[in-house]
Amino acid sequence: TCDPEYYKWNQWLFLKMLEKGIAYKKTQVVNWDPVDQTVLANEQVIDGRGWRSGAPVEKREIPGYYMGITQYADELLDCVSNKLTGWPASVRAMQANWIGKSVGVRFAFPHRIMDAAGKLVGEGKLFVFTTRADTIMGVTFCAVAPEHPLAAVAAARDAKVAAFIADTQHGTVMEADMATMEKKGVATGLFVTHPLTGDKVEVWVGNYVLMTYGDGAVMGVPGHDERDFAFAKKYDLPIKQVIALAKPYSTDAWQSHYGDYGTCIEAGPMNGMDYAAAIDFVAAQTASHGGQKKTQYRLRDWGISRQRYWGTPIPIIHCKDCGDVPVPYEDLPVVLPQDLIPDGSGNPLKKDAAFLNCSCPTCGKPATRETDTMDTFVDSSWYYMRYTSPNNASDYHDKMVGAGNDYWMPMDQYIGGITHAVLHLLYARFWTKVMRDLGMLKFDEPFTNLLCQGMVLNHIYSRKTDKGGIEYFPPADVETIPATTGKPAMYRLKSDGCTVDYGGVGTMSKSKLNGVDPQDMIDHYGADAARLFVMFASPPEQTIEWSSAGVEGTQRYLRRLWNFAHGLQAGMHNAGAVNTALLDVAAKKLRREIHATLKQASYDYTRLQYNTVVSACMKMLNALEENRAGSPAVLREGLMILLRVLYPACPHITWQIWNDLGCHAEFGDLLDAPWPEPDPAALEQDEIEMVVQVNGKLRGQIRVPKDAAKEAIEKLALNDEGVKRHTEGKPVKKLIVVPGKLINVVV
RNA sequence: GCCGGGAUGGCGGAACUGGUAGACGCACGGGACUCAAAAUCCCGCGGUAGCAAUACCGUGCCGGUUCGAUUCCGGCUCUCGGCACCA
Numbered sequence: 001t002c003d004p005e006y007y008k009w010n011q012w013l014f015l016k017m018l019e020k021g022i023a024y025k026k027t028q029v030v031n032w033d034p035v036d037q038t039v040l041a042n043e044q045v046i047d048g049r050g051w052r053s054g055a056p057v058e059k060r061e062i063p064g065y066y067m068g069i070t071q072y073a074d075e076l077l078d079c080v081s082n083k084l085t086g087w088p089a090s091v092r093a094m095q096a097n098w099i100g101k102s103v104g105v106r107f108a109f110p111h112r113i114m115d116a117a118g119k120l121v122g123e124g125k126l127f128v129f130t131t132r133a134d135t136i137m138g139v140t141f142c143a144v145a146p147e148h149p150l151a152a153v154a155a156a157r158d159a160k161v162a163a164f165i166a167d168t169q170h171g172t173v174m175e176a177d178m179a180t181m182e183k184k185g186v187a188t189g190l191f192v193t194h195p196l197t198g199d200k201v202e203v204w205v206g207n208y209v210l211m212t213y214g215d216g217a218v219m220g221v222p223g224h225d226e227r228d229f230a231f232a233k234k235y236d237l238p239i240k241q242v243i244a245l246a247k248p249y250s251t252d253a254w255q256s257h258y259g260d261y262g263t264c265i266e267a268g269p270m271n272g273m274d275y276a277a278a279i280d281f282v283a284a285q286t287a288s289h290g291g292q293k294k295t296q297y298r299l300r301d302w303g304i305s306r307q308r309y310w311g312t313p314i315p316i317i318h319c320k321d322c323g324d325v326p327v328p329y330e331d332l333p334v335v336l337p338q339d340l341i342p343d344g345s346g347n348p349l350k351k352d353a354a355f356l357n358c359s360c361p362t363c364g365k366p367a368t369r370e371t372d373t374m375d376t377f378v379d380s381s382w383y384y385m386r387y388t389s390p391n392n393a394s395d396y397h398d399k400m401v402g403a404g405n406d407y408w409m410p411m412d413q414y415i416g417g418i419t420h421a422v423l424h425l426l427y428a429r430f431w432t433k434v435m436r437d438l439g440m441l442k443f444d445e446p447f448t449n450l451l452c453q454g455m456v457l458n459h460i461y462s463r464k465t466d467k468g469g470i471e472y473f474p475p476a477d478v479e480t481i482p483a484t485t486g487k488p489a490m491y492r493l494k495s496d497g498c499t500v501d502y503g504g505v506g507t508m509s510k511s512k513l514n515g516v517d518p519q520d521m522i523d524h525y526g527a528d529a530a531r532l533f534v535m536f537a538s539p540p541e542q543t544i545e546w547s548s549a550g551v552e553g554t555q556r557y558l559r560r561l562w563n564f565a566h567g568l569q570a571g572m573h574n575a576g577a578v579n580t581a582l583l584d585v586a587a588k589k590l591r592r593e594i595h596a597t598l599k600q601a602s603y604d605y606t607r608l609q610y611n612t613v614v615s616a617c618m619k620m621l622n623a624l625e626e627n628r629a630g631s632p633a634v635l636r637e638g639l640m641i642l643l644r645v646l647y648p649a650c651p652h653i654t655w656q657i658w659n660d661l662g663c664h665a666e667f668g669d670l671l672d673a674p675w676p677e678p679d680p681a682a683l684e685q686d687e688i689e690m691v692v693q694v695n696g697k698l699r700g701q702i703r704v705p706k707d708a709a710k711e712a713i714e715k716l717a718l719n720d721e722g723v724k725r726h727t728e729g730k731p732v733k734k735l736i737v738v739p740g741k742l743i744n745v746v747v
Numbered sequence: 748g749c750c751g752g753g754a755u756g757g758c759g760g761a762a763c764u765g766g767u768a769g770a771c772g773c774a775c776g777g778g779a780c781u782c783a784a785a786a787u788c789c790c791g792c793g794g795u796a797g798c799a800a801u802a803c804c805g806u807g808c809c810g811g812u813u814c815g816a817u818u819c820c821g822g823c824u825c826u827c828g829g830c831a832c833c834a
Contacts (some may be wrong), residue, residue, distance in 0.1 A: 090751045094829060102833065130834055143834090164760045183832075208832050218834045226748095227832055298833060420827075429749065454829080507828095536772070537759065543752090543827065550759070557772085560787095603763065612761065615771035622771090689769045696815035698767055723803095736814055742766055746814045 008333035009386070010378050011315040013435070014065075015326050017588075022068045022434060025324065028303075030227070032060040036560060037346030038307040039064075048169070051470060052423055058170075064305035064372065065314055066476040069430045073099050073297045079445055086449035091350045091421045098422045104131035105283050106215070107291030109142060109192035109201060115153050122149060125289060126192045126203070128577045129296050132224065134278035137267035138242035140232065142192060143185060143206035148216045154188035160188050168207045183208045183231045195286045197268070206231060214296055229254045242267050284514045299591025300425060304375045304618055305610075309340055310347045311373035319360035319367040328361050333370065333503040347371050380424055381431035385409060396585035401440055412449040413513060413538075419507070425450075454543040458514040459505035461491060468679060471499055472513040505545055510527035510685035516546055528556040528650035535649050536614040558653055561646075565639060565657045568628070578633045580681060582601075587631040588682075594638040601645050602675070611650070617646045636661075641676045694726040710737055717743040 007317055016022035026473045031040040036052035044051050050077040069076075077099045080092050086147040108125035115121050127144060144150050146168045155162035164186040185206040190352060194201050208227055209218055222232030224241040232239050239251045243261040247255070264270040264278055273281060283293045303312065315327035327334055337355050349355050349371040382400075386392075389404030389415040416425070425447070432446045461473045478500060481490040490570060508515040521530040534556040538544050567646040583591065601616035620642040640663060647654045647670055666671060685706055690713065692700040700722035704713050714735055717723060722747060730747035737743050 044834095088751095090829085093751055097830065100831065104834080128834075181803065206832095207833095210831085210833070213831080213833050221834090225834070227834080230832095287814080290798085296833080298831060418828080436767085457827095508782075541752095544759080547759080553772055557786095563787095607763080609763095611759090615761075618771055688760090689767095693766080693815070696813095701767080734814060736766090738766060742815095744766080746815055 105133040107286035144214040147209035
């Protein structure tokens, strides 16, 4: 993110997007940290304070630049459902939920409510969005978000409403917590008109209505909506059933089937209509006041402005006369000063005169540069495409990607953390579609197959600071005093001996200081052993709790491999190729084992289950060691297979052994060696071991010739000692033979 | 609350389309080598009973389908991750 080259492309594309209306500037009310002087994300707000500085959060109106990702919501969702078949189902579900498409009707309740200045609020229309317009005749109230303009009007007239709104500003903002929150509200004394019946409907302020979704207002249908039902019960509002239901209905308690679809009843002109007819009717009836069918998304546009100095400068110049003027293309890139020292109080660019002051490109008068920089997700949305043609001309703005991109992209296999399931992976997809629409790419989706490695968890230790923030400590700095009877475990910081709070295990993160530096393990055990250990720990998609227990085992394995290979070295050089005609029973058996294990390992590689590839390598070495006195040709073949299978995990030691054995002279560098193929002839067996069950329980094992007739196998099975013991005196009802595997005798 | 995973020995985990549950490793126990230790090698290692052969039980819980279920179906519990009270 410090490379001026990348700045240039980011800035160039940003200006293109401004021209096309995909990027735009908007002023929004945000959570503002007055100490860090930065916009806070919701999760950075704890109890109304910023989690880093611990200072009370301010609500501020801040201008920022936004990317119109919602313009692409439909296509992004469509591709999730139909194109991204190489992605994990969980990530596809997360993206679909994040986009959150709902289809319904947006319409207005007309009113004559004036604000303090005597102006009609919202031009006399209270807009709401609903997916259940068919229940419109069941409306008994309306509810608006605490931030809604009508709420402000009511608050100015009524202290009770003002107090309620102030109350909702405290407490959590995490939406998952809100899901279990009690539904509360206050009547405003303001009334709007039902667009179909003309009835007066009272407006309430409700803590369960979100200003950020739709118009920040809902129609209240307690008869068929669970939240509205709970709200109506609490405040004694009428509840009306207006949909015919298959199961009984009562207003005593909410039942999940109250939300089912059905035909309209008690609904005047809508009686007897089904859902489709009803929403058409409502859209038509409300059209004169702006009502229409609408698709609403949960996805919001991507705010890219950051109040910090690292990242790509947003290429805009603010002029008193000309307004916000884009930096001319030929002046790109706008680069950052390299000598700034952040002092913890806001963006240092704001104090850097050399960066800040410039002249307006339009009128030439003194002007100032935009000091916000771009979100680093901008860079991660496309950098990999530049890698495919890094030397593409950089003097032309539209050459940010080149011919290499047409060849390499879309990416066959992307491996990334599940932590990026939504944001990064959605932004990168969006960015791809924007570049495509600008004629720079020929594909719709950047990543064909996605593997999300699971998260690595570690213990979390923290303390509350005086300011109300949280200070974290690395697990290595904390000692545990184990629990004894009657006393829970205690945790102390080694440096000062005082207790710290234990937060359980959680995702390793920079802020929680619970990450582990692999360098310690590499220093102790070597890079190959560290790599092998991590691969062996679990399948990559699984979440794991970090533990270094067992790394000695992988180091021991590599030492055994080294010793085995070098112990055989002398005999290996003259071993020659395997002559299958001359092999004894033991050599055949070893060869079969190596090739069967190779087959399994190859399959596990393709299904990305690397932990069992490692165990396959361990099995191969075990088999080779057991036969260390056997045929040198077979041993050499086996070891060469093992080295190639192990190579991706342990490139250093396998490469060295390969050379020490002289394989490089004969077969070329290990780097260029092809993946070994199992020899079908090696897998063939003259005799097969089969398992015999009686009533599904294992009772014996038999060896049969590989082409034995079914009758012969059955006879052998029934004569097995263990089988006889369990079938004696009982007539055999049925015999099931699974070729090459087992026989089940049913008695 | 909703969505998506997961649950198998003391631990990490294996079992590819229903067919020998516990591969491979860690830890542990016993032994060999050694003056001793480290390193290395060998043996054992789900539970219960038994000297043993062996028998019974056993993949979160309850039930079903099947000759046979860790695997399929129905209903739960716990847990991890994500989230959206989304109208």
